[in-house]
Amino acid sequence: MHPRDQTIFALSSGRPPSAIALVRVSGSQAGKIVTALAGKLPSPRMATRALLGNVGQRPIDDAVVLWFPGPASATGEDVAEFHVHGGRAVLAALFAALSEFEDVRPAEPGEFTRRAFENGKLDLTEAEGLDDLIHADTDRQRRQALRQLKGLLGDRARDWRARIIEASALIEAGIDFSDEGDVPAELIAPALAKVKALLVEIEEVLAGQGRSERLRDGLVVAIAGPPNVGKSTLMNQLARREVAIVSPHAGTTRDVIEVQLDLDGYPVTVIDTAGIRETDDPVEQEGVRRARARAADADLVLWLADSLQAAFDHDGPAPIWRVRNKIDLEAARPLAEAGAPGLRSFEISASRGDGVPELIAALVDFAQRYFGGTEGGLISRTRQRKLLEETATSLRRSVAVVRQGEELAAEELRLAARSLGRLLGRVDVEDILDVIFREFCVGK
Numbered sequence: 001m002h003p004r005d006q007t008i009f010a011l012s013s014g015r016p017p018s019a020i021a022l023v024r025v026s027g028s029q030a031g032k033i034v035t036a037l038a039g040k041l042p043s044p045r046m047a048t049r050a051l052l053g054n055v056g057q058r059p060i061d062d063a064v065v066l067w068f069p070g071p072a073s074a075t076g077e078d079v080a081e082f083h084v085h086g087g088r089a090v091l092a093a094l095f096a097a098l099s100e101f102e103d104v105r106p107a108e109p110g111e112f113t114r115r116a117f118e119n120g121k122l123d124l125t126e127a128e129g130l131d132d133l134i135h136a137d138t139d140r141q142r143r144q145a146l147r148q149l150k151g152l153l154g155d156r157a158r159d160w161r162a163r164i165i166e167a168s169a170l171i172e173a174g175i176d177f178s179d180e181g182d183v184p185a186e187l188i189a190p191a192l193a194k195v196k197a198l199l200v201e202i203e204e205v206l207a208g209q210g211r212s213e214r215l216r217d218g219l220v221v222a223i224a225g226p227p228n229v230g231k232s233t234l235m236n237q238l239a240r241r242e243v244a245i246v247s248p249h250a251g252t253t254r255d256v257i258e259v260q261l262d263l264d265g266y267p268v269t270v271i272d273t274a275g276i277r278e279t280d281d282p283v284e285q286e287g288v289r290r291a292r293a294r295a296a297d298a299d300l301v302l303w304l305a306d307s308l309q310a311a312f313d314h315d316g317p318a319p320i321w322r323v324r325n326k327i328d329l330e331a332a333r334p335l336a337e338a339g340a341p342g343l344r345s346f347e348i349s350a351s352r353g354d355g356v357p358e359l360i361a362a363l364v365d366f367a368q369r370y371f372g373g374t375e376g377g378l379i380s381r382t383r384q385r386k387l388l389e390e391t392a393t394s395l396r397r398s399v400a401v402v403r404q405g406e407e408l409a410a411e412e413l414r415l416a417a418r419s420l421g422r423l424l425g426r427v428d429v430e431d432i433l434d435v436i437f438r439e440f441c442v443g444k
């Protein structure tokens with residue numbers, strides 16, 4: 001039997017041991033399996049308590065069983081769920097019992113979702129949303145993933161695709177109609193109007209989003225600066241725990257240290273780096289090299305200094321904020337001129353916490369602007385943005401070339417429809433599907 005037609009099972013809940021574990025089964029053998037292990041087929045979609053086990057053998061567990069006959073199931077196939085006690089031995093016994101059935105095997109990562117996709121239960125953008133929802137750590141990530149799972153991008157793309165096909169049908173009708181002469185304008189003009197209208201909509205989605213696809217990875221903020229200025233102390237303040245070693249010795253931090261923060265629902269990775277200076281110590285030299293490299297790739301650099309003499313020693317495309325630390329030591333000094341003009345400046349005491357809430361508020365504000373504060377982000381992956389850009393490019397070309405020949409315009413419309421078909425996972429997808437579903441969890 002082809003692996004595609006085999007019945008699959010997997011643990012869909014977290015690592016054992018857990019209070020309750022959910023084992024899902026999908027495929028043609030699911031009904032036979034439930035009947036054998038639970039004694040009878042429960043009413044569809046009704047949670048039913050059963051002592052699981054094969055007749056004549058010792059029971060496996062006292063469980064709750066659900067039965068979802070296809071096609072009205074999550075995968076579109078017959079689905080059974082066993083809600084068992086989440087101990088390792090319970091699961092081992094259940095998996096052993098499941099493996100005894102013919103044409104039944106453990107599922108590959110993402111295989112349940114892949115079957116749902118193959119059976120038309122969701123399109124590729126929705127499947128991507130599902131994966132993002134499972135991996136969402138912050139509330140903004142959750143909201144964006146849920147919008148995608150609900151098909152907000154998929155529905156727009158389907159609508160655009162249908163309208164492109166309508167426009168190209170008009171043009172192709174015109175081409176057929178006019179074997180000799182020119183294509184009648186009354187067919188071309190409405191086709192062009194349709195194309196221009198939907199181009200505006202796609203461009204709006206592409207422009208109005210900020211960088212919503214970056215919401216999946218999060219923003220990277222690097223703390224950089226000379227040794228001993230309090231970078232690791234600030235890191236610990238932001239993390240609210242002792243993630244980095246702090247000491248009065250210059251050159252304490254050598255490796256790059258990372259923490260994931262949830263700043264008002266935005267995912268932010270803060271990295272603490274080695275103090276940047278000339279040094280003869282080869283280990284510290286390597287630390288400085290890594291510090292420079294990570295700061296150069298960051299989305300924002302917090303350049304920490306404890307005196308105004310400390311010059312910047314950083315270049316890269318990312319904005320730099322100047323943060324003057326240890327203001328508690330300078331109480332008697334007049335507030336000095338802060339940093340270069342145009343740079344945002346903060347004054348803090350990382351060890352006492354003064355000024356840290358203001359710095360955090362500014363980071364939240366930065367994240368909001370960076371991701372495009374609006375709640376409308378439809379794009380959540382580079383794959384999606386690239387395909388929408390390709391669609392827009394083909395549409396623009398079709399308008400530009402129509403005077404040179406209607407066939408050229410029709411060809412561009414076909415390319416545009418194909419890009420949207422790829423976005424939805426309807427054309428040329430085998431390779432993409434493998435890549436996307438491989439990243440999924442087992443049991444999803």
Ligand SMILES: Nc1nc2c(c(=O)[nH]1)N(C=O)[C@@H](CNc1ccc(C(=O)N[C@@H](CCC(=O)O)C(=O)O)cc1)CN2
Nearest residue numbers: 012022024066068071072073074075076079081121130
């Ligand atoms: N126990 C359990 N909880 C779960 C899931 C599950 O599969 N099992 N889900 C798994 O992802 C999520 C809920 N999503 C689901 C999506 C579709 C269907 C489903 O049966 N769809 C059918 C029937 C639709 C209907 O009548 O509402 C269909 O689409 O035809 C079930 C759950 C989260 N919680």
Ligand SMILES: Nc1nc2c(ncn2[C@@H]2O[C@H](COP(=O)(O)OP(=O)(O)OP(=O)(O)O)[C@@H](O)[C@H]2O)c(=O)[nH]1
Nearest residue numbers: 227228229230231232233247251252253275350351
């Ligand atoms: N008075 C005062 N001391 C501070 C403050 N922040 C940090 N320190 C002290 O400054 C020293 C260096 O702090 P670290 O956080 O290790 O400095 P760093 O920039 O990470 O240093 P390197 O890792 O060596 O580059 C420690 O003794 C801290 O306790 C502050 O706001 N006020």
Ligand SMILES: [Mg+2]
Nearest residue numbers: 231232252253
């Ligand atoms: Mg340090």
